[in-house]
Amino acid sequence: EPEVTQTPSHQVTQMGQEVILRCVPISNHLYFYWYRQILGQKVEFLVSFYNNEISEKSEIFDDQFSVERPDGSNFTLKIRSTKLEDSAMYFCASSDRQGDTGELFFGEGSRLTVL
Amino acid sequence: AQSVTQLGSHVSVSEGALVLLRCNYSSSVPPYLFWYVQYPNQGLQLLLKYTTGATLVKGINGFEAEFKKSETSFHLTKPSAHMSDAAEYFCAVRPYNTDKLIFGTGTRLQVFP
Numbered sequence: 001e002p003e004v005t006q007t008p009s010h011q012v013t014q015m016g017q018e019v020i021l022r023c024v025p026i027s028n029h030l031y032f033y034w035y036r037q038i039l040g041q042k043v044e045f046l047v048s049f050y051n052n053e054i055s056e057k058s059e060i061f062d063d064q065f066s067v068e069r070p071d072g073s074n075f076t077l078k079i080r081s082t083k084l085e086d087s088a089m090y091f092c093a094s095s096d097r098q099g100d101t102g103e104l105f106f107g108e109g110s111r112l113t114v115l
Numbered sequence: 116a117q118s119v120t121q122l123g124s125h126v127s128v129s130e131g132a133l134v135l136l137r138c139n140y141s142s143s144v145p146p147y148l149f150w151y152v153q154y155p156n157q158g159l160q161l162l163l164k165y166t167t168g169a170t171l172v173k174g175i176n177g178f179e180a181e182f183k184k185s186e187t188s189f190h191l192t193k194p195s196a197h198m199s200d201a202a203e204y205f206c207a208v209r210p211y212n213t214d215k216l217i218f219g220t221g222t223r224l225q226v227f228p
């Protein structure tokens with residue numbers, strides 16, 4: 001069964017360092033998303049991406065964050081200068097179409113710990 | 116802004132007992148509604164969704180949920196809990212004209228033998 005895969009599963013970094021989280025969406029999907037979940041809190045929307053551009057982003061997704069689809073298969077989330085409060089589980093998701101029947105398929109998450 | 120409230124961060128039931136996980140949303144216009152399940156060390160998996168039509172929605176693993184507009188609720192039920200149902204359950208809404216899901220805080224379901 002097709003699935004969304006994410007790497008790394010866990011990354012520990014020092015504050016101020018750059019981090020790139022990688023995702024391989026399901027191959028025929030065109031819509032891509034990043035969500036995050038700070039420990040003990042809600043899963044929060046970060047950004048959606050379609051046709052090589054951001055279609056929607058939340059207030060959390062500030063200038064420190066960027067997304068890219070560099071090679072047609074990977075979808076990456078970059079945090080330029082990590083802060084302690086960036087520690088969270090980051091989930092990638094993909095969908096084959098927008099709209100109410102466009103189910104989101106989530107990856108298993110990448111846990112980021114910022115020290 | 117729209118929000119989702121899940122009453123009870125932890126719910127414990129005995130195997131074979133009824134499962135009821137509560138979800139209420141705040142919206143003047145009914146959004147699309149979803150329940151996701153997360154098993155340990157796995158991603159979020161869609162259990163069921165309500166978009167339009169019949170208000171009682173059946174999902175995978177014997178779960179179902181009923182959309183009640185008057186109560187702004189979308190509670191998740193299963194008549195008889197199984198040990199394998201132990202997981203975290205998230206209610207989510209997708210407002211019209213947006214591509215994002217708004218999640219509740221989740222409810223951890225424990226099933227005792």
